[in-house]
Amino acid sequence: MTRGSMKIYTVYILECRNGRFYTGVTSDLAQRLHDHHTRRYPGCYTASRLPVRLVFSLAFEYIDNAINAEKRLKGWSHGKKQALIDGDCELLHLLAECRNETHHLRHGREYDALPEGD
Numbered sequence: 289m290t291r292g293s294m295k296i297y298t299v300y301i302l303e304c305r306n307g308r309f310y311t312g313v314t315s316d317l318a319q320r321l322h323d324h325h326t327r328r329y330p331g332c333y334t335a336s337r338l339p340v341r342l343v344f345s346l347a348f349e350y351i352d353n354a355i356n357a358e359k360r361l362k363g364w365s366h367g368k369k370q371a372l373i374d375g376d377c378e379l380l381h382l383l384a385e386c387r388n389e390t391h392h393l394r395h396g397r398e399y400d401a402l403p404e405g406d
Contacts, residue, residue: 297354304337
């Protein structure tokens, strides 16, 4: 996708037929959704879990930011992703809280922060 002459990168979450989530990043969301729906890549996680539906997307101006957000979201639990999709900020905040001292020392609080678009 482009905004004027600027390329836009989108992090997206699909809900698969089995209720699981697939998280990806693309520069052309419409084309990528088409690719998922038509099994363009037969080895892709979603190819055997159709139909899928787009449940969340977030746009970024810079690819590095989009990739970092994708990686962060891929590390989230199903429940935390669901809270993000539902827009449940209170639950998302609770799920983002550090649960033990070791985790906090290793990752810091910013590790679990909600990614922000550019």
